[in-house]
Amino acid sequence: MRLVVLGGGESGVGTAILGKEKGYDVFVSDFGKIKESYKEVLINKGIEWEDEKHTESLILNADVVMKSPGIPEKAPIVKKLVERGIPVISEIEFAAPFTKAITIGITGSNGKTTTTMLTYHLLQSAGLNVGLAGNIGKSFAEQVAEDKYDSYVLELSSFQLDGIINYKPHIAIITNISPDHLDRYDYKYENYIDSKFRITMNQTEEDYLIYDADDEAISEWLQKNKTRAKLIPFSLTKTFEEGAFIKNNTMEAIINQEEFKMETESIALEGKHNLKNAMAATSVAKLMQIRKATIRESLSNFQGVEHRLEKVLKIQNVQYINDSKATNVNATFFALDSMNTPTVWIVGGVDKGNDYNELMALVREKVKAIICLGVDNRKIIDAFGNVVDIMVEVNTMSDAVRMAQHISEKGDAVLLSPACASFDLFENYEDRGRQFKDAVHNL
Template identity: 65%
Template sequence: MSKGAKNIERNLLVILGAGESGVGTAILGKKEGFQIFVSDKGKIKDNFKAQLDEHEIEWEEEQHSEEKIFEAHLVMKSPGIPDDAPLVSRLRGKGIPVISEIEFAYTYTSAVLVGITGSNGKTTTTKLTHHLLKNGGLNVGMAGNVGKSFAKQVAETDADHYVLELSSFQLDGIEDFKPHIAVLTNITPDHLDRYRHDFNQYIASKFRIVKNQTEKDYFIYDADDPVIMKWLQENPILSQKLPFSLREELEKGAFIKDEQLIIRTDNSEMTMSTSKLTIEGKHNAKNAMAAATVAQLLRIRKETIRQSMESFQGVEHRLEKVLKINSVQYINDSKATNVNATYYALESMESETIWIVGGVDKGNEYAELLPLVNEKVKAIVCLGINNEPIINAFGNCVDTILETRSMEDAVQQAYKLAEKGDAVLLSPACASFDLFENYEDRGRQFKEAVRNL
């Protein structure tokens, strides 16, 4: 069902990038009557080729046939392709619209949308929100940065509700997209290499999630986050604001008082004991507040929310307890791809910690970690091609810093350093692309190496 967001002539839809979002968009575009051409500069995975062939969609790999691409009436680009890539700039220069999968799929669904973004906590909040809504009996899909492609789900099953995890790259490609409920978990410097090392550009990208909201929509956000609060003071928005906070009691929104999580929306109030939350740490209390606020707005029964919070198992690669060996706890936090995520991980540690850190540095400022490293870290195991920034940052406050180039070696070195009662924490604070396919691959290799000890 079309919202008529754009009156685009349904002729040639070109898709740049044949990953999850590209193939999903191709399938939806074909269903909606477009001619489709999928072009990927790299190799296309076999499972995606099979899906394209099954739907009789034309594709190419390891090249971009520009003559064909420039015939497009509309282009959907993978979020991994930068906005200033020469091909994208030239397409826009010729007046050819270039959008994201999220924008394209939005046009063909009338579902109630919950959009979740933030530098950290997006995945946990998305999965917890989906868990609450599904247990509450809603017909709900989960997509975006997690789960199957949003476009593919709209093409094949089209749920009544979607919970969408949205990266800044996906938000950069929206024009008319509007979630009924928008969630912003926090904003800290991340991906600055993509935003010309301008933090303000990155902040503006995150706030695109509210740009089309009206007075009938809701915005849930962290009232303790100075970056969010400053932006809201300077940029009025139309949607109804529902903040959450660990520091203050709120007239509307979510907060903690006397070890009770309290959520106030419109004329409704819900409480539950913080001791019943299965996910640990202050950051996860905030993720729980955001998810529960969404569930309240969508009228999920309070008892269902409480029970669902108690049964939620957390997210793989996020403070995931792997094994205890010789009274040493091994923890996989591979999803911590920036400094702020690692801050949360170190803050939650209650034992002396051997910290495995490193990877592709995205312009990291490590200074905010120094107090926590001083207090909690007894040794650092660097895991990356370029470990110099980490050694320079922490060389004066940790006696033992080792360099490794493989996960197996990193885990072996941590094993030798750890004593009874310690923890070994993989929380890289960096992207994974120097030694691993992605953060999932890094986390799985960590778990495998721990199990092989």
């Protein structure tokens, strides 16, 4: 069996390692450059590879192709494979059959990283032998090759879900759905929604789907479509006989006739959206039969995720907050919603078809100045030019932070929450967040 791996990054190299171990004839092809560290791994494992090109004769003879999530379906080489009827799958689909471990799959437009990390923290603190993979950390396929975990918490993007055929998580979570990556879905929101719901398509009556019952797109899909999984909703406004909810400043989760309660103010993560993430993670912990005391302790000591509403420093009584992970409007909505002091907002980057109107009320209420940090800021200026008193354009992070210091006064906050992708000025959102933190430390 010939396995061709497109993309020589973390998921690609991991898949190649697992494929080689399982006896496949493996070839890795990357249209860009493969990092030196990954090349060394491939060479040491005796896996053939190429970079900065796709040699068709070495790719179109595949029995199966694993495509990295960053490569669009519209890429010419992918189109040719599909035309020939060669299965093009994701790393998760390739690796899942080689492990007996239970998987917990988490998807959503926002909150999936925090929910994934929190769920992993809960299970790990309870002493479960659990791995963390998907969009985060070390490749799932490589961890399956090492075979040392009984369960995995997987953060799954819509791109990874597009490449599944038979994969099913035992427990699936959909944190929420809002328009994102529409450039990859023919600008059709319904295609993107369907893509997220692939997480439950192979689930059976023995499996669970945990979902945000306050989310319009999720509720509509569930009304029109069927899943065989057992449904476990969570909500800030409704209560359930089975599910998680907030009542009288207390989070309650009732699952399999067992009740769990915890006062919301004891939960370490701040903000309404984080209560939702906590309800989702708690629901998993209850399904995995973790002790109540362990759940309480884990929820009260969880430190949060880097680049997600991360408090960096307070300088002259101004709080600097790094929310670089907010790459869409919905994520920035949560960030602005959680601000309770006048805010200098640093925003901008590569727009993925954003509608800034959703933020209008929050900007009017909370934002005193906007600093645009992008190559093309026209949409932001058109949207908010008449709403805030101060609007500035900069093109380096250090300029943005210095300008923010200049504009802010005691008691304000400076919030980096770009609502856009980072590729115009930075390598990725992590690079953007690190540059912000460095610039703040250098003030």
